[in-house]
Amino acid sequence: MKKIAFILASLSLCAGFTSCSDNDNPDENTVTYAVTLNNNFPEDFDSEQAEFVSSSIVFTELNTRNVYTFNSTSANDMAMEIVALPVGIYDYAGEINYTVTLADDTEKAMMLRTIGNAVTVAGDCSLSLEWFLSNPSEGFVISEIYAAGSPNAAGTSGLKDTYVKIYNNSSEILYADGLAFCESSLVNSKTNNYEILTPENNINVNFTAGTMWVIPGNGTDVPVKPGEYITLVDQAIDWSEQVPGALNHTGADFEWYDDHALDTDNPSVSNLDKWYSYSKTIWVMSNQCNRSYALVKIPQGMTVEDYLTEYQKPYEYINPTTGTHMTNQTSCRIPNIWIIDGINLGNAESYVHGALARSIDASYAKISDKNSDVQRFGKVFVRKTAATTADGRVILQDTDDSAVDFILQSAK
């Protein structure tokens, strides 16, 4: 197939929609309307290099929960860009699978995705689909993230028995040293809905981090077998000794120890390296669960000095409340291509958008409906299981869409 044909082929999946009207579609007799799809592809998507494989788009009607699925594997029919849907309000999610050929002639599977919410179909209409690049990660994923902590002794706040689990989702041994666990400089809430002015800090280019913790090692010091994980914790202590019901972290793999007179250090648990932090106080995960976190593979051989010289840069933004231009100086840039996995956290009341590119996390993991909900304490985000292999290895779901990939459950 000519590569030039790809873009047309991908559009032609719409043709497939009419022909491959899905079996799930509940009622054949319902009156449908034509929805014209206008496809917008990201700038960094190179259609010349892409080889179309398959595509699909799923519309879910919010009232009836009816699901309308359209698939295409054909690149030939390029006549139509229209789907037929009954009256309703729809969420939609689509993906285009394609491959690129790398310099060493190996083929790499790639994916474009689009999602949208609450689109009304009440007649013939058109819909703009904003496609973004989404590369299904294989390898390390964040499998659990516990930022709120267990309730403290008075029940008024969350303990810092917080943790992160990093899971080897592949079939090979992977090495975790050199991985960085980073927290966004920005807070995912309405009051911090800044308009970023510095082009390098556009979320589609770089992730703007305020704190970077790095797993120490020479590249082969921290092997993680397929289906196994490592745990990073704040204080590697038995919290249940302190407050009943809290977690025991004495068996953790790493702790983020702050070298501060108010922190503790368990000698039997290794400490993470703190490459950079916006504050010299003890670093804690977002107790409100409203920041973004990224798992980052720092390029081999990059030293902390090299990194800081090149990437520790201020950014300018506009404060939405006052309209003033401000500078944030205590932040680092992390190129999106270094990011292995990421998750936006937030609550429904104040979440506007995450600090991560949509290609890294298309949505966010919701801790609560309300802001500062005390019910958040004791709740952990856990990645869903996608499949279990014959030898018992669990493959976790990773669609780069944390609202879909994670469930919220009790940490105990």
Added chain:
Amino acid sequence: MTASVKRDSVAVASPHIPVDSVAYIDSILLADLDRREKEMEALTGKELGEVVVTARESRGVTSASVIDRQAMAHLQPSSFTDLVELLPGFVSTDPNMGSANLIKLRQSPQIMADNYDTSSLGTSFVIDGVPINTSSEMQTTSDANHTGQLTTGKGVDMRAISTDDIESVEIVRGIPSVEYGELTSGLVKIRRKQGITRLETRFKADMQSQLFYVGKGFAMPVDGWTINLSADYLDSRIDPRDNRQNFKRATFSLRSNLKRSLSDLNLTWDSSLGYTGTFERDKNDPDLTVNNTIDYYTNDINTVSWNNSLALVSGKRGFFNSLGLTAGISYSDEHLYQQKTVAPTRLYPLPVSTTPGSNYVGFLPMLYLSDFDVYGQPLTLYAKLSGRFRYSAADHISGWLKAGIEWNYSKNFGRGQVYDLERPLTPGNTSRPRPFYDIPSLQQLSAYIESESNIAIAEHALHLQAGLRETQLPGLDSRYYLSNRPYLDPRVNVKLTFPYIPVAGEPLVLELGGGAGLHTKMPVTAYLFPDNVYSDYVQLNYYHNNAEYRTMNIMTYIEERTNYDLKAARNLKWEVRTDVSYRGNRLSVTYFRENMSNAFRMASEVRYHTYNRYDASGYDPTVSGAPVIDDLPYVTETRISMLSRPTNASRIYKEGIELTFSSRRFPVIRTRVTVNGAWFKTTLTNSTGLWYHPTIIVNGQELQYAGYYNDRDGSQYQSFNTNFTFDTDIPRLKLNISLSVQNMWFTSQRTLPKSGIPDKFVGVDGVETPWQPEYALDPYLMQLIRTYTATSFEERRVPIASSFNIKATKKFWDDRIGLALYVNRLISITPDYESFGTLQRRYTNPYFGMELNLRL
């Protein structure tokens, strides 16, 4: 004796003092001014006994506002704070009884900036000749939620000053007489009621508070002896829906005034006993918190004072005029108490050693009740001997010589902060309890001499006030720069009254004036004797899974923060004034500048702390138990620490124009227009370079460098307002109604430009290195560059805010019953405006109150 008006030299005050109206030396001048004002008003067509419901511009030699009983009755204040609205440049504000009310003369009212409290600290409140001394006020808390309620180093809390006993107030905005010291920014002279009165009661209620006052002046069986008794009580809720946070004030006052004539001498002895109690409560509602946790804050201040003044006034016209002796003693019992349920969210070590060096420490429990008390017992003593002499040289020069000495003393005998170090309000506090009584007392000795003369030159009258004040702190440790160091404050005021110009048959009186002077405020005890700072560094952090082996060792540094080089804050003021009176109309305009470049602030200095980091990684506790630092290998490290100390590094620069206009009362409609307003430009910056240590972690460590920046880190504030007051006095109905249109035409704030590039920096080795551009490429040194957005230095201007306030007073039944009410912001106009592309909306709410006055 009566005040005679000589039409050919109006402003030359006749040196007659009406003895029967003089209570003590301090008020001689005030009485003199009152009299002179009446003369002037009589001359220019103003009726005597006219009702004035606003602040009047004083007829004195410097810019000052006079607020008398009538104005206060019309304003219906709850505390002294409310009177500030009457000064040029200020508009009405709602009472804020939830935090200390500080006076900020001649500066844009929107300023909320730390480090510039010298403005309020340097405004002296003098009540019946005795200044309020706040030097030994020391109440503090580490709880940031409550620091705004405390006044240590900030001056007088106006919430505590009740207005009902006040006969009149003169607020000197310009250059006060050298008779008054310990001030930089202004002088508030309060004269309290004296003499026989009916039983007066006042009951006031507004949206936040209720106030009750009762007072009476009695004639005693002895001739010339009167006693005034009064008490008031204020109960204020910061939020009317919340009865758990409130401010209460109770005052009691007993004032005796005895007059005697001894041949040619008139003797007046005033004695006053006063009590003021303020009680703040701020507790949470356990029903609204999770698990009924308790947070409780109370701050009680009980002050008792006893003042005496003896005035000897000569009835003759000789050189000697009067001699005054004033003495005051004031003692406060202050108790701040906090209780808090503390449930830490992490396991905190307890780095709370009180000894320097290596210390083993324990850990904080996960739930405890923290009790925190601060006991303060400031005692202040005051004595002043003053004399007034008259002189005349030839026919056209006459005047006064004034001289005096003043001494004050203050010491806090309180126990200070009392709490269990192992159960702190906040983990990781860097202070330790220190009894206030261990802190030396502070004494101040001053002397002054002043000449106030009237010189008639041709048809002009020149009023010249020139004086010199000397101040020092005796008894201060000789290591201090300030020890016995004399400060000289020369101050000059001059006023030229032109011969009156007949305009349409009526005299127009033109006065030009001006003055300049230095003003000195000595640092308070909290600045001279600051608490030590305790810094702790982890030497060994070994939180083993087995509790028996857990060990934490810290290196404690105890640092004295005393700045022996601390100087007094000095303000250089000058102003020019003009005053035109015609047919009962009067316009006064003052242009002023004030420059205080050594105001107090806490500023950081670089310190280096060295400690050992012990490596327990190879240690096996199962062999010989918990590790001991002596057995472990270590490396020595040095950290930069910023030590905050009291310095003179703030600059307060004020510039502005103040205007007051009052019309005559127009007949028929019986309405007078008063306009006061001001344009203020206030610049608040640091006056020396400042050290800054970025609070970041780079490569696992706090940054090993600190930078020194010569940038002006501050802002310029501007405001311009005019208040138009139309007051209608209808004697027949005993009704006075006023409508006040208060326009704040604009307020603005502009952050001063900064480069963000350090001039020099130090590393942990303590070596200072000048900054070079190539350091911007070093991953560590580049952290010292502070970047700013160019637009952040643009002016932020808030456009007009306009409000209409009405006030009315009505008297019934032979003036025995008075009713008054006020509504502020009955209508207010605050247009939306755009700021940096964002629409800003403003909302205001009316505020109202009313009161009942009974005179039985």
